[in-house]
Amino acid sequence: MKLLKSFGEFWYDFIVGDDWQIAVIVVVALGLTGLLAHGAPVNAWWLLPVGVSAALGWSLYRAVR
């Protein structure tokens, strides 16, 4: 169990790193892009770049304020 926890923690740290909110914003932006592409359908190619830029800006704002 401890080994499994360490394994999970290692990969979390490896991928997600210092700021988990970046991961949340990217996943939400991707989800919305998928919903629009398959549901509406709208080719929202611009949504993920906007989400990625916002995630970086938000994370930096919190780091330096």
Place this chain on the structure above:
Amino acid sequence: MTALPLILTVFVACAVEAVEALTIVLASGLTREWRSTFQGMGAALVALAVVIAALGPSVQALPLTALRLVVGALLAIFGLQWLRKAVLRATGYKALHDEASAYLREVAAAEAAPVTSRGRVRDWYAFVLSFKGVFLEGLEVVFIVITFGTNQRDVGAAVVGAAIAIAVIAVTGVAVRAPLAKVPENAMKFAVGIMLTSFGTFWGAEGAGVSWPGGDGALLVLVPAVALISLGYVALIRQSVPSKVVVQ
């Protein structure tokens, strides 16, 4: 997309990781002993081969759309962490990564540690130090090679980029016998963060069902756009917040 951008991207990303691994291996080999250091390095390479054997085929077996969605999301998140650190370093909010001082820290710790042997390993500290350095930096190389290679359906080109990077850094390290402090590591990390984020965004959106205007050519706009936005954040932080000087 031709194989050249793929090879170049993987080359730069892997060169950064190889420089960091080299610093640790040199600190271990020059201050402790080479035999245990090489044993640690060898064990790490075997462990990395196991990871590749376990992950590679299963990742390649995924349908391209699912692969691009999952790998694109992971790459974008991973790349944004690199970019975040790079911007914070460029604005003085995080200490610049300095191979010379990292080397001195490793040397000081290596000199202070007692010599204990285990089994065929004469110096356990040198073994563990070398193993951890090569395995952890190597894992990032594996991640980059598998994600970029499988997404472009050209793992061979990604392996070539990684192999050239590792060979160049290893040969230079052997020739110089010192950490490669003159490598512009922070600038390279900034560039790698831009590439990882751009490719992750491109593949992730494609996996979610988007058609990019201009197809693969959209990357020629996306990469400079991510670079400009990141540099814009650097300028904005420098203007609005007094610069900090962080000494490592």
